[in-house]
Amino acid sequence: MELEQQVAIVTGAASGIGRSIALTFAAEGASVLIADIDEAGAQETVRLIEAKGGHAAATRCDVSAPKDVQVALEQAQARFGTADILVNDAGLTTGMPFLEFTEELFDRILAVNLRGPFLFSQAFARALIAHGKGGRIVNIVSTAAEAARINAVGYCTSKAGLAHLTRVMALELGPYGITVxxxxxxxxxxQRIQQNETVSTAYQRAFLKEVTLGRPGQPQDIAQAVLFLASRHSAYVTGQVLYVDGGYTAGKLSVQG
Ligand SMILES: NC(=O)c1ccc[n+]([C@@H]2O[C@H](COP(=O)([O-])OP(=O)(O)OC[C@H]3O[C@@H](n4cnc5c(N)ncnc54)[C@H](O)[C@@H]3O)[C@@H](O)[C@H]2O)c1
Structure with missing residues (x-):
């Protein structure tokens, strides 16, 4: 097992990709704290992990609130001991044209997608350093960090910011043995994509045309990449963004034909 004796915190693991990451980590031996605003979903992830003999707990946490972040770290410590791995997966997206985008919406998306990982990573890194331990941080960005998209100014901006936050933190935390x-x-x-809650069917078709592997990703595809970056196999990798997109970004900045 790849993560035996490890303690991981996964934000946004009440559903979707975050849940798949939590299940994958638990199957590899990690004890997992699920930090999410969706308490019922978080409890369901715990149930799914425990049903397979794994160890997990959930805490209600809004990643944009410093107090909640502190409580989540304390919960992880109390239940399982100092966390070794942090995955910042919690994220929000809303489609709206730039000219109509409200200040409130922009602030909220930035607060969850960018301020949240900043706050969580800072508190997590401080705890690791206090315990004299190295660790791993993995941030979930998006192809939108690389390729701008219409009707998604908050999302694209937050994810591009998170990609660069990843590099800055890698530089500053490397000396402490923390990879980012x-x-x-x-x-x-x-489920949300399948039910067209976040993007339309037309958008999905257009996106897929640019995916050279000819299929959309599954949450498990993403979880395996996160597992690599959380495991000993990536000991010398830091400050990198690994796109797991079936080849979408490889051709995105050139004209095809
Ligand atoms: N699904 C995709 O196609 C896709 C593509 C690129 C990037 N992503 C990114 O992957 C991550 C997970 O997305 P998903 O598709 O699984 O979506 P999802 O909506 O299923 O999961 C997001 C989770 O974040 C939680 N969350 C939202 N706001 C929160 C807050 N303030 N504090 C704590 N938790 C909060 C939600 O309750 C939910 O459980 C996001 O960061 C998203 O931007 C997803």
Whole structure:
């Protein structure tokens, strides 16, 4: 098992990609704290992990609130001991044209997608350093960090910021033995995507035309990449963004034909 004796905190693991990451980590021997605003979903992830003999707990946490972040770290410590791995997966997206985008919406998306990982990573890194331990941070960005998209100014800006936050943190935390990397999913078939809650069917078709592997991603595709970056196999990798997108970003900045 890849993560035996490890303690991981996964934000946004009440559903979708985060749940798949939590299940994958637990199957590899990690004890997992699920930090999410969706308490029922978080409890369901715990149930799914425990049903397979794994160890998990849930805490209600809004990643944009410093107090909640502190409580989550304390919960992990109390239940399982000092955490070794942090995955910043919690994220929000809303489609709206730039000219109509409200200040409130922009602030909220930035607060969850960028301020949240900043706050969580800072508190997590401080705890690791206080315990004299190295660790791993993995941020979930998006192909939108690389390729701008219409009607998604908050999302694109937050994810591009998170990709660069990843690099800055990698530089500053490297001397403490903490690696910081990001995974950038392409279109990944979570329940919300399948039910067209976040992007339209037309958008999904257009996106897929540019995916050379010819299929959308599955949450498990993303979870395996996150597992690599959380495991000993990536000991010398830091400050990187790994796109797991079926080839979408490889051709994105050139004209095809
Ligand atoms: N599904 C995709 O196609 C796709 C593509 C690229 C990137 N991503 C990124 O992957 C991550 C997970 O997305 P998903 O598709 O699984 O979506 P999802 O909506 O299923 O999961 C997001 C989770 O974040 C939680 N969350 C939202 N706001 C929160 C807050 N303030 N504090 C704590 N938790 C909060 C939600 O309750 C939910 O459980 C996000 O960062 C998203 O931007 C997804």
């Amino acid at each position: 990397n990001a995974v950038g999913p392409g279109m990944t078939m979570t």
